[in-house]
Amino acid sequence: MTRYLLRRLLGAIPLVLGVATVVFFVIQLAPGDPANLVLSPGMDEAVIEQTRENLGLNDPLPVQYVKWLGSLAQGDLGYSLNQRRPVAAVIGDALPNTLLLSALALGIAFLVGIGVGVVQAVRPYSVPDSVLSVVALFFYSMPSFWLALMLILVFSYLARNVWELPIWFPSSGIRSSDFDLMSPGEQLVDRVRHMVLPVTALWLVLAAGVARYTRGSLLEVVGQDYVRTARAKGLPERTVILKHALRNALIPVVTLLGLYLPVLFSGTVFIETIFAWPGMGKTIFDAIGARDYPVVMASSLIFAGMVVVGNLIADLLYALVDPRIRYE
């Protein structure tokens, strides 16, 4: 087991490096000069040239690449040209926000999705099943950024300004400007209110997929003889469905976790940008716009790393729920 883990993690290193390498060269193709970021507009040509020299931007690309690899090997992620602080500090601020957003979205997506799938599969082709199928298909086919804009329109703008409802949700940031003046209880409520819309924009799309998958998988399992066996044993129907059928139906659903992580992370790039959520997605988006190469590189590495670790977790879960699978 430990050996398997080690092998998987070591095996992931070339993959993550490969991703970073591709990103490194692709980003050089884009127009724009990082040196302009560091300096105020209208600077003397000689100063710009000197800055380029200092930043190492005049070195040939392969040299820059090797240098970057070298410092990475020493654990040095570099220095953000745009934010003027170490990249590690930038990431250190952004990563927890993204993890919070993604973990919540993923958790809710699986809880709701599995719940809906079970309700559908217990009475297939009934009215509730068909209605839920249509709703799920609707959200499944929605791009999450469009959904985000609609959520803002309805639950933030219309609810607050037009319908003047008592409940509405903020459309940007992670806390209000007067956060520091609030009591701890109010602070918690404020944080939660800021999370509602971005988390919803992410989980709705994922939950729709989970529901469709759970329904299909459960319907298949319910036709298996061991579910009839469970009934023949004299077990209550609840136990038959929840213990015998659902636990087996969830085995393939667990694999969705691995599939959804990349979807989720690319989703956060849009969602964090739209909701001004200071996470990794917004960070990489801003950094690309600003030609902040060190931040782009480091963020890509982190995203690739998260996908790899997420997939590893999905595989381990798979072994946990399916006794037929053992990793050596």
Next chain:
Amino acid sequence: MSAATPLLTVRGLVTTFPAPGRGKRTVHAVNGVDFEVRRGETLALVGESGSGKSTTGRSILRLVEPAEGQVMFDGIDLRAMSADQLRAFRRRAQFVFQDPFSALNPRLTVRSMLDEVLRVHGLGGDAAGRQRRIEDLLERVGMDPSVAARYPHEFSGGQRQRLGIARALAVEPELLVLDEPVSALDVSIQAQIVNLLTRLQQDEGLTYLFIAHDLALVEHLSDRVAVMYLGRIVETGPTRGIFARPLHPYTRALLAAVPGRRPVDSEGRDLERVRAEGEIPSPIDLPPGCVFHSRCPHPHRDDACTRQLPASTARPDGGFFDCVKVSSGGGMQG
């Protein structure tokens, strides 16, 4: 109840399913079935694929809900039972499935699978008592008690079928419905399982409803036979009688299809092979009349066969058959 009263009596059993696709059509999987099973005997239910054997077996134990008819078990009307009564009844009759690979929950070890049955029915007492009972069950089906910690995928088909039988035996039932318990297994393994079933019946006085389409096996193992076609029992009687003198054209066609059997007529004269051509019709739009008329090889088949369901005629050996073109002596009727 006296020993003469059958353990199980089925009268007019009908089980339907909604036909796949749109519309309100129904599949008549079981369409008016009567039979009884006496204590300690084996009744074989035979017929080709799709004739409704499994559905009959499942309907009896209410693993699917019958639409009509009466199922009496030891004088109790099973169809009138509430869900709670039904769960308690599961102690007395159990089911063994055809496919040993799909019948065992892949996520339960042998121990938890058996322990669950014992706990639900309050059998075996405390944990230690149940453990002893699990070991005993495994030994009764010829498995080593040390396998209790394993998962189903670690066993071969034959071993899994033994586990399925152990599971069914856990509640010490009186009746076992065996749905083609050996047809998914290799021939050599089949013999072992059949021997196990025979031994269990002798030792424990079990009653079997044995669903099969291997007629050689049926001849070897059953006391009586019921031949099923398109949701109906077309002929029934003692095994020896049915095999020696099949009367219904479908039974004769079935027996003639057994390799190595010499088809004879009811007087023991050699017969050219009777064959039922084509496929079993769809049980969705049932034709009126005899269920078998569309494939019947009987030379005198006519309008009478298509107009109405044939009534049952008694066989000399106490069985019945449903054909208007054959007399109980075996001769033809015009």
